[in-house]
Amino acid sequence: MRSAISRFRNLLAGAAALIGSLAAPPLLAEDTLSLGLGQAREMAVQALKAGDPGLAIALARGLIKADPQDFVAHYVLASAEAGLNRPDASRKAAAQAFKYADTPTARFRSAQLAARMAYAQDRYSLSQLWLRRAAIHAPDDGAEDAVARDYRLLRRxxxxxxxLQVDVRPSSNVNKGADSALQIIDGVPVTGYLGGSAQALSGLITSVDLYSAYRIDSTDRSSTSVLGRVYMQRVALSAEAKDQAPDASGSDFGTTFAEAGLRHIWQTGPRGAASAAVTLGEAWAAGERSFRFARLNADHGWNLGRGHRVELSALTESRYMARYATNDARVWGLGASWTKRLTNGDRLDVTLAWRDTDAQHPNGTYTSASLxxxxxxxxxxxxxxxxxxVILGYTDYPDFVSGGFIQVPGGRQDESIYGEINMMFQDVDFAGFVPMLRLRAGEKDSNDSRYSMKEFTLSVGFRSKF
Known part of the structure; x- marks a missing residue:
């Protein structure tokens, strides 16, 4: 075989030109060698195995000239270019091999090669994209696990x-409306009835949450990143809801939120890490700006060993340029969480949160706590x-005006309880993403029945396995 390859090296120019014209009747001369496509393809593969990437490249290019959709030729070309440390040319050839591959295994190997070459060029995001493509065609669990390990390494x-998270969820209460047309404050009925749009409306909620961060500086013990986030929620009312509230539109309940900022993370010891972030943003509701905000938050976490982790957090937020005085506010918050990884692999999380909001209008001033x-x-x-x-919540509005003119004696107090079940279908996998189903149900009880509500939501989304 090696003598044949040596002979081909001597006749390289003639062979490559001849392969490119294989569609025409074969031509035989003393200084050229006639090959069929199958023979040329086999010779290109053997040249690659024998460590002669130059000959493999010439033969592969001739084959591609004869048949631009020849998977083997593109893959040989990609492998040979990789052997010559030319990652850009190799990646582009691997992309062509992926395009023309006719088996899952061929696509998997082509995508893996393209991912390696993108990594060699320090194009990590492109490498991650190719690993996602490889995951689609992984031939077995072992191959998929290898892709997952590579992806996690690239993430670091x-x-x-x-x-990116996308959720679609039918809901019995898209507007957080009351569960009764009667308004009762501290057990006393109020004259009149709540309008249709103030009561619970059913429909479909679609939300898109996009978060991105870019690390601008890092050391062994710290890193600094710029970050941005956009969250959009849109509502489509059901036919029943449109009948109940004919003047209401789904756009009345749509919200948008955007922020950008800077975050710094640093190690505080062998088991601890802290972070601080400052962000600026804006919130919209019903197509109009609600307020702008500036936020500062910090947190510190400790791994205590034996599966225990504790985290403390604090934030302060200033809301300004508000459309309504209820949103012209200063917010303070504290949080704490404890996580325990059990010996059987199960995990228990307990999170406490406290918020104090002081607004220009009494209806926007409240204190809340949740578990x-x-x-x-x-x-x-x-x-x-x-x-x-299970989520428990309590909110106290010390001075509250209901319906614009009714002073609620002693203020308004809300108590809530919600439960949710999350189901992730690990075996239904596409490019490393798996579907997730969430069932959420609960109720909020208020001494002002205008704010008492029940809700049942079924949401479908996708989450990355790695």
């Missing part, structure tokens, strides 16, 4: 990170990974 290396307890099973139940949570 890549200075740019992007997280969330979540339990996640470490092992799947069949094809599903399960977790569940």
């Amino acid at each position: 290396i890549n200075p740019w990170s992007v997280r 969330r307890t979540e339990y996640e099973l470490g092992r799947p139940v069949g094809p599903v990974t399960l977790s569940g949570a």
Whole structure:
């Protein structure tokens, strides 16, 4: 075989030109060699195996000239260019091989090669994209696990990170409306009835949450990143809701939120890390700006060993240029969380949150507290990974005016309880993304029945496995 390759090296120019014209009748001369496409393809593969990338490239290019959709030729060309440390040319050839591959295994290998070459060029985001493509065609669990490991490594290396979450959820209460047409304050009925749009309206909620960060500086113990986030929620009312509130539109309940800022993370010890962030942003509701804000938040977490982790957080936020005085406010917040990883792989999370908001209008001034307890099973139940949570909440408005003119004696107090079940279908995988189903139900009880409500929501979204 090596003697044949040596002979081809001597006749390289003639062979490459001849392969390019293989569609025409073969021509035989003393200084050229006639080959069929299959023979030329085999010779290109053998040249690659024998460590002669130059000959493999010439033969592959001749084959591509004869048949631009020849997968083997594109893959040989990509591999040979990689052997010559030309990652850009190799990646482009691997992309062509992926395009013309006719089996999942061929697509998997082509995508992996393209990912490696993008990594060699320090194009980490492009490498991650090719790994996602490789995951689609992974031939077995072992190959998919290898892709996941490579992707996690790239996530640590890549200075740019992007997280996109899309949810679609039918809801019995898209507007957080009351569950009764009667308004009762501290057990006393108020004259009149609530309008249709003030009561619970059913419909479909679609939300898109896009977060991105770029690391601008890093050391062994710290990193600094610029960040941005855009969240949009849109509502489509059901036919029943349109009948109940004919003057209401789904756009009345749409919201948009955008922010940009700077975050610094640093290690505080062998088991601790802290972060601080400053952000500026704006919020919209019903197509109009609600307020602008500036926020400063900080947190500190400790890994205590034996599966325990504790985190403390604090924030302050100033809201200004508000459309309504209820949103012209200063917000203070504290939080604490405890996480325990159990010996069987299950996880328990307990989170406490406290907020104090002081607004220019009494209806925007309140204090709230919440407790969330979540339990996640470490092992799947069949094809599903399960977790569940219970959320308790309490909010006190010390001085509240209901309906614009009714002073609520002693202020308004809300108590809420919600439960949710999250189901992740690990075996239904596309490019490393799996579907997630969330069932959420609960109610809020207020001494002003205008704000008492019940809600049931079923949401469908996708989450990355790695």
